[in-house]
Each structure stands twice: as C-alpha cells, then as structure tokens.
Amino acid sequence: MSTVRTDVYMIIREVLNVDPRKIDHNTPWFELGAESFDLVELIVALRDHFQLEIKTEDLDEINTLNDLIRFIERRV
DSSP states (O other): OOHHHHHHHHHHHHHHOOOGGGSOTTSOGGGGTOOHHHHHHHHHHHHHHHTOOOOGGGGGGOOSHHHHHHHHHHHO
C-alpha cells in the first residue's frame, strides 16, 4: 500500500470516523453519509498533511476515495 493511500486512510478515519477499508473505493462521498462540512474538514486535513493546494474546482474531479488518492498522488 502506498504511503499516500495509508495517510489518506488515517485522515479519513480521524475526520469522518469511518474505517476506509470498509468503504467501496468507487462509492460517491454523499452515499457514505459524508455531509458538506465533513468534506470541508477532510479537505483541510488533507491539504495540511500533504502541504498541497486543493482548489474548489479540483473538487469536481474528487467524487470517490479512488479519485481522492489519485488526485493526491499526482500532486505529491
């Protein structure tokens, strides 16, 4: 498992209080019960951890856990 994936899992567990291993990696966030505020918290935590900029328009391409991991891997 990549370091990015491991770190993303840790942050999801902390912020969303969900075991990411139990998430279907292609399930949209809204189907996981994550609300807008939860996703904002997640994005802030990821931005701070990985020291990367995530723009509002970037969120259009981040709909699932797989999307999120690919997005971060391309930028770190």
